Amino acid sequence: MKKLSVLFVFTLLMGLLIACGGSTEEPAAPTEAAAPAEESAPAEESAAGGSKTYVFVPKGLGIPYFDTANKGAQEAAAELGVEVTYTGPATADATEQIQVLNSLIAQGVDGLAISANDADALIPTGKDAMESGIPVVSWDSAIGEGGRNAHMNQADAEGIGKVQIEMISDLIGGEGQIAILSATSTAPNQNEWIEYMQAELEKPENAGLDLVTVVYGDDEDEKSYNEAIGLMRTYPDLKGIISPTTVGIAAAARAVQDQERIGEVFVTGLGTPNQMREYVKSGAAPAFALWNPAELGYLAIYALDAIATGAIEGNPGDTFEAGTLGSYTIAEDGSVLLGPPTVFNIDNIDDFDF
Ligand code: RAM
Numbered sequence: 001m002k003k004l005s006v007l008f009v010f011t012l013l014m015g016l017l018i019a020c021g022g023s024t025e026e027p028a029a030p031t032e033a034a035a036p037a038e039e040s041a042p043a044e045e046s047a048a049g050g051s052k053t054y055v056f057v058p059k060g061l062g063i064p065y066f067d068t069a070n071k072g073a074q075e076a077a078a079e080l081g082v083e084v085t086y087t088g089p090a091t092a093d094a095t096e097q098i099q100v101l102n103s104l105i106a107q108g109v110d111g112l113a114i115s116a117n118d119a120d121a122l123i124p125t126g127k128d129a130m131e132s133g134i135p136v137v138s139w140d141s142a143i144g145e146g147g148r149n150a151h152m153n154q155a156d157a158e159g160i161g162k163v164q165i166e167m168i169s170d171l172i173g174g175e176g177q178i179a180i181l182s183a184t185s186t187a188p189n190q191n192e193w194i195e196y197m198q199a200e201l202e203k204p205e206n207a208g209l210d211l212v213t214v215v216y217g218d219d220e221d222e223k224s225y226n227e228a229i230g231l232m233r234t235y236p237d238l239k240g241i242i243s244p245t246t247v248g249i250a251a252a253a254r255a256v257q258d259q260e261r262i263g264e265v266f267v268t269g270l271g272t273p274n275q276m277r278e279y280v281k282s283g284a285a286p287a288f289a290l291w292n293p294a295e296l297g298y299l300a301i302y303a304l305d306a307i308a309t310g311a312i313e314g315n316p317g318d319t320f321e322a323g324t325l326g327s328y329t330i331a332e333d334g335s336v337l338l339g340p341p342t343v344f345n346i347d348n349i350d351d352f353d354f
């Protein structure tokens with residue numbers, strides 16, 4: 001009896017959440033964000049062969065990079081005949097992301113594809129999901145081992161670190177002070193790339209580059225902009241800013257432009273062509289790199305579906321088909337590599353639209 005009434009209250013609560021409705025476009029508060037159930041098929045229906053509902057979760061809503069990744073995820077959904085809901089925390093915050101995920105697990109969705117705000121903090125959440133029969137893949141920013149079935153890696157982390165040091169070295173003529181403007185201090189992907197950048201700086205060919213500091217803009221435009229201005233004030237001789245985040249690099253380039261330091265301070269890192277076009281042309285950020293986020297989202301949904309439908313178990317060595325991208329094999333460390341990054345500059349920037 002008691003069990004029944006608990007169930008009733010839970011159902012009522014979920015009903016209320018659903019009625020509130022979660023916009024998939026506006027940054028949502030945690031409770032709102034946890035309401036993609038309006039599009040979710042109940043778990044039993046899926047088990048009986050009905051259409052599956054997966055949830056594609058970015059680090060934070062309202063970031064163009066993730067919106068583009070979602071476009072790829074939706075394309076995969078259309079091809080596979082499944083439903084993919086896009087929801088996540090309003091800001092790139094691990095605690096908020098965990099709240100959103102807990103609600104999705106309680107709703108019994110059919111699979112989660114997550115870009116993690118913290119590798120370790122999300123492990124117990126990922127475990128809970130998997131123990132409830134919900135497969136988990138991380139993409140873009142990995143959940144630590146044990147908290148996901150597999151991770152979709154956008155490009156080799158060492159290569160991402162290396163290309164950013166190469167670009168800044170080329171831009172400032174191999175000599176001078178540089179700083180890194182990152183996303184959040186807990187971001188698994190940025191932290192790994194920064195480690196590789198630091199290793200790269202130890203090499204004799206980079207002896208002229210002096211990394212003065214690493215600061216964090218939390219993948220928020222205004223905070224990143226202010227941090228970039230702070231860097232230029234604190235280090236008047238600063239020659240370069242590397243920002244391995246699409247939010248930070250655009251904000252830093254704008255700051256250099258606004259401070260009229262074009263030609264004195266060069267920005268590079270990881271950005272999206274549509275956000276960076278203006279700064280490539282102005283000279284504030286003449287070169288930057290990235291992979292195609294839409295392809296990453298597309299790959300994540302194909303991998304999740306392969307696991308959710310039992311086509312593969314998600315173990316190292318398993319091979320699955322990812323639509324137009326072809327077939328992929330899960331590596332020994334549980335990751336799947338999308339491919340090499342592209343460097344964008346004045347010669348090719350107008351060939352891309354994302
Ligand atoms: C931001 C996010 C994302 C990262 C890109 C490069 O959009 O931090 O996780 O992969 O930058």
